[in-house]
Amino acid sequence: MEMSDRFLRACRREPVDATPVWFMRQAGRYMPEYRAIREKYSLLEICQRPELAAEVTLQPVRALGVDAAILFADILLPAIPLGVGLKFAKGEGPVLLNPIRNLDDVKNLRPVNPESDLGYVMETIRILRETLNGLPLIGFCGAPFTVASYLIEGGSSREFVKTKTMMYSAPGVWHALMEKLSDVLRDYLIAQIHTGAQAVQMFDSWVGVLSPMDYETFVLPYSQKVLQAAKKENVPTIHFGTTTATLLPLMKRAGSDVIGLDWRIHLDDGWKILGDDVATQGNLDPAVLLAPLPEIKRRVEDVLQRANGRAGHIFNLGHGILQNTPVDHVKAVVDMVHEYSLSPRERVGVRKFSPLPQGEGLGVRGGTR
Amino acid sequence: MEMSDRFLRACRREPVDATPVWFMRQAGRYMPEYRAIREKYSLLEICQRPELAAEVTLQPVRALGVDAAILFADILLPAIPLGVGLKFAKGEGPVLLNPIRNLDDVKNLRPVNPESDLGYVMETIRILRETLNGLPLIGFCGAPFTVASYLIEGGSSREFVKTKTMMYSAPGVWHALMEKLSDVLRDYLIAQIHTGAQAVQMFDSWVGVLSPMDYETFVLPYSQKVLQAAKKENVPTIHFGTTTATLLPLMKRAGSDVIGLDWRIHLDDGWKILGDDVATQGNLDPAVLLAPLPEIKRRVEDVLQRANGRAGHIFNLGHGILQNTPVDHVKAVVDMVHEYSLSPRERVGVRKFSPLPQGEGLGVRGGTR
Numbered sequence: 001m002e003m004s005d006r007f008l009r010a011c012r013r014e015p016v017d018a019t020p021v022w023f024m025r026q027a028g029r030y031m032p033e034y035r036a037i038r039e040k041y042s043l044l045e046i047c048q049r050p051e052l053a054a055e056v057t058l059q060p061v062r063a064l065g066v067d068a069a070i071l072f073a074d075i076l077l078p079a080i081p082l083g084v085g086l087k088f089a090k091g092e093g094p095v096l097l098n099p100i101r102n103l104d105d106v107k108n109l110r111p112v113n114p115e116s117d118l119g120y121v122m123e124t125i126r127i128l129r130e131t132l133n134g135l136p137l138i139g140f141c142g143a144p145f146t147v148a149s150y151l152i153e154g155g156s157s158r159e160f161v162k163t164k165t166m167m168y169s170a171p172g173v174w175h176a177l178m179e180k181l182s183d184v185l186r187d188y189l190i191a192q193i194h195t196g197a198q199a200v201q202m203f204d205s206w207v208g209v210l211s212p213m214d215y216e217t218f219v220l221p222y223s224q225k226v227l228q229a230a231k232k233e234n235v236p237t238i239h240f241g242t243t244t245a246t247l248l249p250l251m252k253r254a255g256s257d258v259i260g261l262d263w264r265i266h267l268d269d270g271w272k273i274l275g276d277d278v279a280t281q282g283n284l285d286p287a288v289l290l291a292p293l294p295e296i297k298r299r300v301e302d303v304l305q306r307a308n309g310r311a312g313h314i315f316n317l318g319h320g321i322l323q324n325t326p327v328d329h330v331k332a333v334v335d336m337v338h339e340y341s342l343s344p345r346e347r348v349g350v351r352k353f354s355p356l357p358q359g360e361g362l363g364v365r366g367g368t369r
Numbered sequence: 370m371e372m373s374d375r376f377l378r379a380c381r382r383e384p385v386d387a388t389p390v391w392f393m394r395q396a397g398r399y400m401p402e403y404r405a406i407r408e409k410y411s412l413l414e415i416c417q418r419p420e421l422a423a424e425v426t427l428q429p430v431r432a433l434g435v436d437a438a439i440l441f442a443d444i445l446l447p448a449i450p451l452g453v454g455l456k457f458a459k460g461e462g463p464v465l466l467n468p469i470r471n472l473d474d475v476k477n478l479r480p481v482n483p484e485s486d487l488g489y490v491m492e493t494i495r496i497l498r499e500t501l502n503g504l505p506l507i508g509f510c511g512a513p514f515t516v517a518s519y520l521i522e523g524g525s526s527r528e529f530v531k532t533k534t535m536m537y538s539a540p541g542v543w544h545a546l547m548e549k550l551s552d553v554l555r556d557y558l559i560a561q562i563h564t565g566a567q568a569v570q571m572f573d574s575w576v577g578v579l580s581p582m583d584y585e586t587f588v589l590p591y592s593q594k595v596l597q598a599a600k601k602e603n604v605p606t607i608h609f610g611t612t613t614a615t616l617l618p619l620m621k622r623a624g625s626d627v628i629g630l631d632w633r634i635h636l637d638d639g640w641k642i643l644g645d646d647v648a649t650q651g652n653l654d655p656a657v658l659l660a661p662l663p664e665i666k667r668r669v670e671d672v673l674q675r676a677n678g679r680a681g682h683i684f685n686l687g688h689g690i691l692q693n694t695p696v697d698h699v700k701a702v703v704d705m706v707h708e709y710s711l712s713p714r715e716r717v718g719v720r721k722f723s724p725l726p727q728g729e730g731l732g733v734r735g736g737t738r
Contacts, residue, residue, distance in 0.1 A: 264577065
């Protein structure tokens, strides 16, 4: 088994020689190589010039020794051909100049052909597949809910009041928008797979602001549509969100191979809710990477202990790397994860503490080593 | 049983004639009467002038028919005598001019005597007890974690990176700060009780950004200290947070009589985790109040159905009323809650859907009606 096998094998819950590790936002401002490029080019320019996007994708691969590369792009790129006027304002994040307010706004969304309208993403994937020497490349898209929330709020949000108000007061508009977005995001993801992405992740970063009832009614069918179409292409699918503890059983119904967990739930408790038939990805708090190395190690090992050598765990953070993270700490985590898995040790039992009532043991099965 | 009994009886899990209801931030910008006063006075001026604070506290009592009044104040008022330089910047929320960075900053925090340093709060309570004609008055404080996060971040935060970095990199400073803050907040809450508050709520609004492990190590002992001291005074204690689904078993150990739930967890599922020996408060999404009335009604009744007439439920939102909420919608919710409880109806079973694995029935007991 080659090193490059680990990530894809873990997605399929097959035994691996060591737990695979990659990081959300592993390419980004915390890296001096990235900042050097960002000084000369805007975020959109980097995304839209395949040679730059590929270079930025490769920076963490070279520096860290991660087990997968993730395409450098932004979840809002499809908003450009949709015609809603995407801009990245300095320090403010994305701004949508023509936010969605009513059914006419939804009808006026332009059709998107990912091969032509987002051809630069496909070209980046082609370059990367030639360069990566077998290291798996993850493609991705935003989930319909998270993309819709930006289109409705007109940018980032804390309370998501406009988004929820559309759900509750104009459900017809909401469903029309989600129908449209889930088609576009599905086609975009499938185009990435056809071009060479060997796994895909759907980011529903802000979905944790919803009640389970709202998730089931207003989100699940559309996330399901995207994931199930991607799954038919026979590449592993990863479904990511934050603050999802109470949404996990519903997210499972959306049908991905891997489900991301954040640090708000213990990995073993989250996996218990999800069940044996999905893989998990996570779940260190990104803020931990700013701690001293011994504290990082203690916490990395806590996550690995909770995974307990079970097939189907991909080590990651619970959200993206923070801007002030020291690069050597990120590199150290990669080494810690691999060394922990590779070094012989007595298998330790899962810790006793569980936030679930009537908690049972994990039903630990034979290790993978 | 008088109307004014409902709230305090429900806190003690005693039978009530109708489910009591009040709202976090029931006094605030959504009310024209409040905006009229805010045009002339700053937030701090209103808090610091007892006759204004009392008037603002009474506005929703008059307009809505709620079952409890909550003292108008800000969780950061104790920051003023602590000497960290509190300001409320326009549209930005609170700003702390001298944030806490190290052990010297903690040592330099001034001692606080709530009776003299926060005497205006005590005077507001005295006025309110004379005016409220038996309607219960809720006093409150911020929880040590949430107050500490403002003191460390210097204001509002999204990622709480400085706060977590202090926990992970300088735990001695963190624990010294929490020791100090929990003393101050405990004394402040007890002074409110001695002055006349008939119940107290501790707001840990942002605690849901922590992992259960961090909550247990860095937060629980201090929240416990405040709540257990308040409980000895023989008034009901309410412990509130958002995004707390995985923290509920630990929050229960902090020892309040009532635990607040937000909309991210079904009320029945949250109560199942907490167990029969605590009361619950919640848990409608504040954004629902911006929906049309029939949709509001459907969702209010869903919460009440999940409570299932069980003793010890106080109806509330999962967080504060949003600024653009129509007053008549808030009033309508009060009436819906009371009417639902008072009208004879067949008891309906708890809904089948549950996000917990191996979910069992609620163990529904005889109704209170």
